[in-house]
Amino acid sequence: MNASALQEETLIVREPQGERRFGAPDFPLGFGGAGSVVVLSGRPEGVEAWLGVHEDQLFVQPAEGKDVLHNGLRITQSAWLKAGDVVNLGNARLRVVEDRGQRTIEVDDGSAGNITAPPIIQHDARLRGDSDAEAEPIAAVRFRASEGAARKRTVTFNPTRVLLTVIALIAGGVLWFVLTATSIGVSTAPVKARIDIAGGLPAVPVGGRFLLRPGEYTIRASSPGYAPAEIKVKVTEAANQQFALSLAKLPGMLSIQVPVEAKLSIDGQEVGSAPGEFELQPGTHTVAINAPRYQPFSGTVEVEGLGKKQVFTPALVAAWANVTITSEPAGAQVIVAGEQRGVTPLTTEVMAGNQPLELRLEGFKAWTTDIQVKASEAMTVGPVRLGLPDGRLALRSEPSGASVTISGVYRGVTPLDVEVRPDMEQSIVFSRPGYEPATRQATLKSGERQTMSVALTGVYGEVAVRAQPADAQVFVDGRPAGNVNQTLRLVATTHEIEIRKAGFVDFKTTVTPRPGLPQVVETKLLTAEQTRIAATPAVVTTKVSQQLKLMPLGRFTMGSPRREPGRRANEAQRDVEFKRGFYVGVREVTNAEFKRFKSDHRSGIVPPNTLELDNQPVVNVRWEQAAAYCNWLSEQEGLQPAYVKDGESLVPANPMTNGYRLPTDAEWEWVARYSSDGKARRYPWGDALPVAPASGNYADYTARVVLQDIVPGYDDGYAVTAPVGKFPPNVLGLYDIGGNVAEWAHDYYTVSTDSTQVAVDTMGPAQGKNHVIRGSSWKQSSVTDLRLSARDFGDVQRNDVGFRVARYVQ
Template sequence: ESGTYQLFIDNPFCQPKEVTLEITRGEQTQLQVNLQPVNGLFRISSQPAGAMVFLDHRQIGLTPLQFNQDGDRYGLRVVLENYIETVEQVSITRARPTVSRNYNLELKKGTVRLDLEPEEGTILVNGIKRVGPLILDATVKHRLTYMKAGFYSSTQIVSLAADEERQISFRLKPETGKVEIISSPPATIWIGGKNFGISPVSTKLPAVAHMITFKKPGYRSIAKVVKPKGGTIQKLSVSLLTEYQARLKEAPREFTNIAGVKLKLYVIQDGITMGAPRSEKGQRANEFQRRINLTKPFYASLFEITNSQFAKFKSKKTVDTGNMPVTSVSWQEAAAFCNWLSVKEKMDPFYKTANGRVIGFDRLADGYRLLSEGEWEWLARKAGKTRQTLFAWGNDTVIPPDTANIADESAKGQVRFFVPNYNDGYSGVAPVGSFDRESSGLYDMAGNVSEWVHDVYLIVPPQAGTILHNPLGVQQGYAHVVKGANWRSGTITTLRPAFREGLTVGREDIGFRIGRYLYGGKNE
């Protein structure tokens, strides 16, 4: 179409230009337009300086430098001896007329291949752990260190030419140190699964960590880690504990078991004369005097077993709250509770059973059991005191206020005998722990409910002059011993810990507490 046109010509490398064009019908029109190139600027620097700059194969100069250049696309190349050549495509445009570059030139590389003896050690390059083959900067010094446990380390300084490949060898010398091992008592020394004989032992070992184990029958094994050092003598001395001593040292003084029963540990070497002489007021004929020694550490429950604790083993219909002592259970049920608890805590059951009934016991088992009659009487009469006493609270026949739940003034009319001028605040059974701890550290030994103990009830007088050690009685029998006063007890006879009954069935004023040996076996 003929006419006059305004043309706008744009090129990113040039200044834009506007021209007027006349077009005549039937004629060919040619237009030659010269655009003004953008006046661009290059600023080129490098680290290190002194690198040669090329622009499209044209040598420009050394860094740092600055030069003008028309707008266009260019190949920029930076070259420095022993450094990796840098190549980049750049453009000077009207939008970006300045090109600024600061190149951190990277040294050319060399390769180190390692020949190591022994193998599988650690190689450090300038203090940094590396894995071979090593690709290193050329023309600079590198500190190569090879190390392995049990050997002296070795260091070499290496400088490679550009593109050089070199093999470096390390031959480490073994490092050994002397170890002197002693123990009390002498024991067999095992190092890395090898028997080194009976201590004392003196030997040279590689300078690596060694597990040294001391073993002796009847004693707790001890393992120690030792790392010898070349040119030195290292001494290792240990004292072994018997299994008994070790477990005693580790044992908690009080703990709560899986059923929520709190127990206290008694470590004793003590004796007591059980029973009562004929001259003692309130004495009964079945209270034979027996001299016993207790030497085996045992736990005893702080409280009588409660309804809630017993219900975890066996549901029992009761209107009492969970913190009341469980009562009206048979000796067989109490023993079964002990065995159930032992199995729960992965201990050897103390009681042997057949067809659901106890037929004997394992005196070396570590499982739960009822307290022995001897333990119970020692706890009530001697534990925490300088000498054994007539009553749990002492020798005075007058009961101190708030001592125990027994037949007090409130029991008048409910029981045949009661203690006048005494009021404990309970007319019947009380929640466990309602009174202060006794001298033994336990609760309610002086009252609340009487308690089944482990022993079979016998009325055979002991042999004169006999001292029984950790007695547990015979394996089985018809009746079992019940110890301790309860909320119905109101006479000197029944309030004394020497009082004992032999029963075959439970009663509403009888419960139980549990114990166990610290560990099974002998005290050796």
């Protein structure tokens, strides 16, 4: 391993503490005790052996006066090292390992105490020979300073000897190159090209081939008119190696010449406009030319390439023809496709195809026609005999819009200007739906102008317009006609009737009055919200098959009067109005429905009765669990959640969304106490005690085994919760609105005082700790709790509190 080799690779010394890598600048390496490059544990201070390299070969040399064993043989001078050799320094051992070209010195300093010392082989003549480690002294590298400077030698310079030496070296080099080079052949297509070879020693051309030393080369070929070609090759010692290069023709320049500027496409791609020059690859190309006033051209051209320039002059075919036009009398203005060309007689270029032609001459009737022109085929039109002008008749009617026929031919609707043949009596009929037809006669001279006006007589019918509110206005065909609740006399034609009032949605309809047949238009205007609600589904269903009903809007007094028996202080009275449409769940949420959201929930038991049946209402849920369930329902349908995160808690969204939520305090009481007669109910079954039979699940006779206080004489058959919907619904179709379980409401709980202010779509206080609980449960029996105005509150779960869901329409 010489110095240059060690620039690319390293020697690894693997010690008990790890590996180190050494390159050429690190040699020689000292092995021994303290002060050595590689320190061996337990060895005396100083270097015991040197490790060196000479011409890619490792060797070991003992330090002066040190005992070093090489493969068990004590050495006194340098010894070559090869894979598997072992060097011992006392108890320490160095072993040479080579794996895939990587040399490693494995060092065992003997500290483990398990090294077997090799036998010491005494020097003997029998051991000397080719295999003797000391047979060949190594003096190429010295590691110790010499004891004295060598004497200088005097060299005499001899020019002749130097020249002969150089010639001999050159001759030897040439001979060496010829004897060791490989002959290769290089061919090119489609033409013979100049060859250049780069890389390694220069190539020597010999008889159409090249002599090269084995190695990697780049072969380049070049020829006028062709793009240079290049390949990278690896030349080996094999005989008759052959390499081929293919040269491609250079593009050519195609000059396209046309008489006018035109759009140009080559091989289906737009490339600009002609005339012009275009660089194209050799081969056949399709050229398409679109020039104004010429027929489209398409053809092929063969491009030679080789950097040459070619001229292509396609023969474009004119897309027009010469048209000669004459008239009697002459001097008429000629107009072709709206463009004035001159006066007759006239020869003009007209584009191929169907073209409108018009002749005009003062004092004569205009003459128009269409002519079919073929490209490059001349044609003649005329002589055209121009006639005297028609009479011109201006027709008007009141009202306008009457259809006009002249001599049995329909000519349009009034107001109308028409030409009529002169000196001939014309019969003119005006007709309009809802009016009697009117007939007139007229005779005009050539060029004469007349105006004829007709007042049409209407045919009427009666239409009664009735609507609420009574102060709404009626419009007929967009014109105001006074307030509603009147009878209109209208022409017997179709009219648009519109009824309007600010704050209400307009009503529109059409009506066609009939003489002697009175008609009625009747409606009730609705506000925008009422209209929207009228179009809103009465029932919606969640993804888990829960039904919610659309609740009526209106206004009521929430709370209870101060003298009502059982009233609590938190039942303050105030007026509440509902303007925003909302839905409320028909039934309370069941265990099965809640477990779709939270599968590990347990409602519990009231020994010996269970609260866990699938169709029983879910209980033992906190308010936030009920709100999270509502958000889960919203996510199933892509609705915006009604509750948002605030730290670790859920709070109502502001503004409130149309996602699923809990009914508000006011909504719950509105739908619970709703009555068709407008009087708010006191109890779920009516306005007075006792509890009506089978009216709901309250603390009854059956529950006496688990409760102390029960409703006297009442038995609903359930000691604890009953299946939801087991008892009849209220007037709005809601089940268990009283009894079974009390229900979480949306609002934070607060105690307020009576107020005369109207709360519209109230969502309750903005913050708080507890939440409102509404409705009685299976545990309650007192007059206070059974009333629908009773309010409770809490912030923990109970085994008699569940919930139902609600949501806004929009």
